[in-house]
Amino acid sequence: MKPDLPQLMLVSGLAALALLSACGPDPSEAPASGDAVKQRAMEAQTTRxxxxxxxxxxxxNRVIQAVYLCENGERLSVDFDNPRQMATVRTSNGEAVDLYQERAADGxxxxxxxxxxxxxGTLATWTSQGRPSTECRAID
Structure with a gap:
């Protein structure tokens, strides 16, 4: 006796359903709580x-970069080279000047x-020969 087409389709459909249901999560496992997820995420962090x-x-012990915008419209890009106790200031017109650190009471x-x-803090005064001093604010 030959199986007819509807029976064959039913059997193959049930077999496919059985295979697919085996791929899902175990229904007896409860989903993790928010606290458990947060704890695992904190433990997995590589930085501290x-x-x-x-x-x-x-x-x-490294070079720190900052950008200042000044009241006169000038933009200063400053690399503070702390190990060498220097700062390189690049102005918006392309000039670069090396400055040497002096002992300041504060700042x-x-x-x-x-x-x-x-x-x-974020405020600075820029003085360059031949130009009046200008107040600047760090933006980076």
Whole structure:
């Protein structure tokens, strides 16, 4: 006796359904709670929070870049080279000048024979020979 086409289709459909249902998640496993997911994510992180001393050490032993916008429209790009106690200032007209760090009571103070960058926090004063001083604010 030959199986007819509807029976053959039914049997093959049931076999395919059985195979597909075996691919899904185990229904007896409850989904993870939000806290469990958060904990696993925290444990999987490869970075860790740095202490204040570690952050300060990194800042003192590498080059830090900042961009200042000044009231006179000038844009200063500054590379603070802390290990060498220097700063390279590039102005918006393409000039570059190396300044040497001076001891400041508070904040930053870099100068050469003709230019000076002094400041505290995000504010600084840029003085360049032949031009009036201008107030600047760090944007980066």
């Amino acid at each position: 929070r740095r202490t204040g001393a570690e952050i300060q050490d990194r800042a003192l 930053l103070w870099y100068r050469s024979s003709t230019t000076e960058l002094r400041g505290r």
